[in-house]
Amino acid sequence: MPANLPTVTSSPSAATGAKRGRPGYDQQSVLRVAVDVFNKHGYEATSMGILAETLGISKSAIYHHVPSKEELLRLALEEALGGLETVLTLDGATSGAADARLEYVLRGTIAVLVERLPFVTLLLRLRGNTAMEREALARRRAFDRTITALVSAAQQDGTLRTDIAPGTVTRLLFGTINSIVEWYKPGGPLTSQKLADDVISMAFAGLRK
Amino acid sequence: MPANLPTVTSSPSAATGAKRGRPGYDQQSVLRVAVDVFNKHGYEATSMGILAETLGISKSAIYHHVPSKEELLRLALEEALGGLETVLTLDGATSGAADARLEYVLRGTIAVLVERLPFVTLLLRLRGNTAMEREALARRRAFDRTITALVSAAQQDGTLRTDIAPGTVTRLLFGTINSIVEWYKPGGPLTSQKLADDVISMAFAGLRK
Numbered sequence: 001m002p003a004n005l006p007t008v009t010s011s012p013s014a015a016t017g018a019k020r021g022r023p024g025y026d027q028q029s030v031l032r033v034a035v036d037v038f039n040k041h042g043y044e045a046t047s048m049g050i051l052a053e054t055l056g057i058s059k060s061a062i063y064h065h066v067p068s069k070e071e072l073l074r075l076a077l078e079e080a081l082g083g084l085e086t087v088l089t090l091d092g093a094t095s096g097a098a099d100a101r102l103e104y105v106l107r108g109t110i111a112v113l114v115e116r117l118p119f120v121t122l123l124l125r126l127r128g129n130t131a132m133e134r135e136a137l138a139r140r141r142a143f144d145r146t147i148t149a150l151v152s153a154a155q156q157d158g159t160l161r162t163d164i165a166p167g168t169v170t171r172l173l174f175g176t177i178n179s180i181v182e183w184y185k186p187g188g189p190l191t192s193q194k195l196a197d198d199v200i201s202m203a204f205a206g207l208r209k
Numbered sequence: 210m211p212a213n214l215p216t217v218t219s220s221p222s223a224a225t226g227a228k229r230g231r232p233g234y235d236q237q238s239v240l241r242v243a244v245d246v247f248n249k250h251g252y253e254a255t256s257m258g259i260l261a262e263t264l265g266i267s268k269s270a271i272y273h274h275v276p277s278k279e280e281l282l283r284l285a286l287e288e289a290l291g292g293l294e295t296v297l298t299l300d301g302a303t304s305g306a307a308d309a310r311l312e313y314v315l316r317g318t319i320a321v322l323v324e325r326l327p328f329v330t331l332l333l334r335l336r337g338n339t340a341m342e343r344e345a346l347a348r349r350r351a352f353d354r355t356i357t358a359l360v361s362a363a364q365q366d367g368t369l370r371t372d373i374a375p376g377t378v379t380r381l382l383f384g385t386i387n388s389i390v391e392w393y394k395p396g397g398p399l400t401s402q403k404l405a406d407d408v409i410s411m412a413f414a415g416l417r418k
Contacts, residue, residue: 042251099417151416160416164407168399172411175388176381183380190377198373202381206415207360207369208308 027065027075030055034072035118043073043122044129070132077126077136079119083112084143098153099160103204105147106173107196113180114192121181144170173203236274236284239264243281244327252282252331253338279341286335286345288328292321293352307362308369312413314356315382316405322389323401330390353379382412 030051037046037054048069052059066072087093087108093101113120128134151166160169176199184195239260246255246263257278261268275281296302296317302310322329332349335342360375369378385408393404 159418161410161414161418164410164416165399168404168407169411169416171388171392172385172408175391176385179380179384179388182384190374195377198377199381201370201373202378202412202415204415204417205370206411206413207373207378208413209368209370 025055025057025061025065030062030065031072031075031079032118034069035076035122038073038076039118039121039125042125043069070130073122074132076119076122077132079116080112080123081136081139081143083116083119084109085139087112088143088146097159098150098157099204102147102150102154102160103200105150106177106200106203109177110180110196110199111192113177114184114186114195117181117184117186124178124181144174147173176203234264234266234270234274239271239274240281240284240288241327243278244285244331247282247285248327248330248334252278252335279339282331283341285328285331286341288325289321289332290345290348290352292325292328293318294348296321297352297355306368307359307366308413311356311359311363311369312409314359315386315409315412318386319389319405319408320401322386323393323395323404326390326393326395333387333390353383356382385412 033055034046034051037051041050046069048059048062051069051072052062055062066075087105090104090108092104093108095101096104123136123140126133126136128137148166148170151160151169154160155162155166164172180195180199184190186192242264243255243260246260250259255278257268257271260278260281261271264271275284296314299313299317301313302317304310305313332345335345337343337346357375357379360369360378363369364371364375373381389404389408393399395401
């Protein structure tokens with residue numbers, strides 16, 4: 001299993017923790033492993049039994065940390081959506097010219113995506129099969145609408161081209177940004193700062209010299 | 210099932226076709242329905258039994274049209290990859306300035322994507338679980354390398370900005386283009402021609418006025 005397992009004391013002498021989940025795991029580390037497994041096999045195809053096996057603990061030990069698989073999904077989606085929604089509340093997103101606010105929000109989105117890569121990956125792969133998934137997708141759409149409103153405002157200000165519909169601009173921008181989860185390797189030669197610069201340069205100024 | 214079923218004579222008097230698949234289906238229409246089901250439920254999760262049920266014919270009737278589920282996948286991927294690879298062989302892709310060839314190939318890619326939407330969707334969702342899937346992904350990577358070479362040539366010609374690595378440009382361009390399968394509705398108000406214009410305008414000239 002290539003899931004990113006946290007370092008876990010597997011010594012059988014660590015008996016004190018046996019009743020309350022194995023030492024080395026807390027809710028956050030269980031969540032992190034669960035999200036990797038969800039991303040690899042799909043949320044629906046992953047049972048609590050598979051999670052327990054991957055974690056090397058019993059199902060009841062998982063239930064010590066979280067009441068259900070659904071709660072793991074809820075926590076994971078909150079990491080992604082909460083991070084993205086926070087960007088919209090920051091000064092750079094709420095004051096200044098519309099085009100500068102748009103750039104600020106896009107840079108913030110890329111930062112959240114890179115910092116919370118597995119969580120955002122899970123969010124982007126949701127198909128809306130349950131009420132919770134549909135609620136998450138509705139929050140994602142609300143986020144997108146905020147971007148579309150910023151694009152529209154910047155077009156009215158005369159700073160952005162007006163021949164592309166604001167909704168199309170948003171879809172193309174998020175097509176570019178969301179695809180980053182499919183190929184970006186944090187810690188590699190391309191820093192998240194340069195990645196954000198590249199996305200903003202291509203989107204705002206274009207590839208042509 | 211919201212799969213795009215072809216019009217099928219369901220009259221029980223249509224007995225002549227019973228032995229050789231039901232009238233109204235040929236290999237191409239079986240393939241089309243199969244690809245919709247693969248895209249909805251995942252290739253691996255789809256059995257020949259599920260396909261037969263969706264088509265309203267027996268499994269043996271499917272086997273009259275195709276020898277295996279794997280062959281359906283192979284045919285579907287050929288529709289997508291064959292279409293994309295053909296673009297690279299056309300005059301506009303092989304002669305002229307590198308930036309013009311790049312634009313030509315990107316427009317051709319968008320056209321194939323829109324015309325063969327379910328097939329390209331299937332290709333883009335592959336995870337490389339079988340030898341055939343890995344072979345398809347290798348052909349996709351070869352296609353991407355051709356684009357990277359064109360970007361690199363255009364940078365050397367001085368027509369494209371040089372501060373973004375050619376490989377990153379390709380990833381961002383295909384992030385934008387591939388995401389079209391997630392939201393584009395053929396036959397809607399946004400024509401495929403205008404969509405291609407919008408993608409090319411944003412990527413080459415940028416959003417800023």
